[in-house]
């Protein structure tokens with residue numbers, strides 16, 4: 237089945253553009269909020285997946301907090317109405333002005349990745365006579381079984397504090413009087429479909445919690461990060477991710493201590509299926525042994541296929557012609573500007589609309605202006 241697109245309305249719009257199905261986004265958020273509520277879990281939307289102002293404003297309506305990785309994201313979240321008390325700020329390289337922005341806005345928590353960072357936050361907070369709440373991002377050495385570019389929880393990755401360095405960090409903390417340790421944080425990777433990875437994360441957390449308890453330390457907050465994947469192959473059949481099973485894994489395998497709150501930072505699973513990149517076919521070019529469908533969208537609009545060899549389902553939403561096989565490419569002057577090889581599409585001609593599905597996460601936000609191209613605009617199903 238092809239996604240339901242208002243093709244008639246698209247005819248007056250300049251391509252390429254992002255099209256967001258806000259009904260689906262709202263349904264996804266309703267499901268997510270209901271499933272999290274069952275266990276009193278706190279959800280912070282990972283702004284990095286999509287920081288479009290309208291998308292953020294809709295997400296904020298469902299009572300989620302925001303997980304930010306830069307001063308710019310903190311600002312985007314505040315502009316969209318997220319309360320600063322629900323903002324967590326992560327990132328392996330926070331600049332001083334970004335830390336100051338977090339302090340000035342009294343955000344909920346800094347997720348800290350190293351001893352030098354702890355010292356800097358401590359100093360900047362002291363200069364403002366504030367106490368910064370921090371969570372330690374621990375690298376749990378759990379394999380997420382996902383693409384190596386988006387795996388983050390292994391020892392070789394740059395993220396987090398390694399388990400063998402944790403004691404050293406815990407030793408330092410009492411001397412830092414302008415920070416307060418309130419939590420521990422993890423994020424093992426993205427596009428994770430094997431829920432066993434989260435099971436392993438829970439068991440690692442139990443070990444870490446024991447290490448803390450041995451030091452008479454109890455943290456109030458446990459943050460499991462994001463990472464739940466979406467079905468790129470079947471965006472219509474599995475339009476809403478299985479939040480139920482996802483949270484069940486944590487509920488089953490991790491029992492919080494009394495008064496301990498559990499947090500999550502989903503990004504892709506919230507917005508991924510709600511967005512498509514819509515482009516027009518410029519030319520169908522006959523190669524020596526294959527056909528190319530040359531689109532007006534390129535990797536400047538959606539970089540995931542070029543960067544991670546990611547698959548996005550493609551559909552010719554204006555043709556009922558028999559299927560033909562194409563290499564679907566963009567106009568950028570690089571051979572990596574290819575959305576897919578040997579893709580079956582309904583027979584394509586100049587002007588046909590091609591939808592690249594499941595592009596709501598890490599699509600629009602990663603667009604760039606290489607080749608002096610325009611950034612793609614965004615349109616919403618309820619405002620067309």
Ligand code: LLP
Pocket residue numbers: 282284285303326386422423425426427461462463464501502503504505540544597598
């Ligand atoms: N929390 C932290 C600390 C993260 O680093 C990330 C994503 C998330 C939460 C949200 O993860 P999600 O639920 O979206 O998997 N550009 C890549 C994905 C990079 C993910 C980076 N970190 C892609 O297009 O696949």
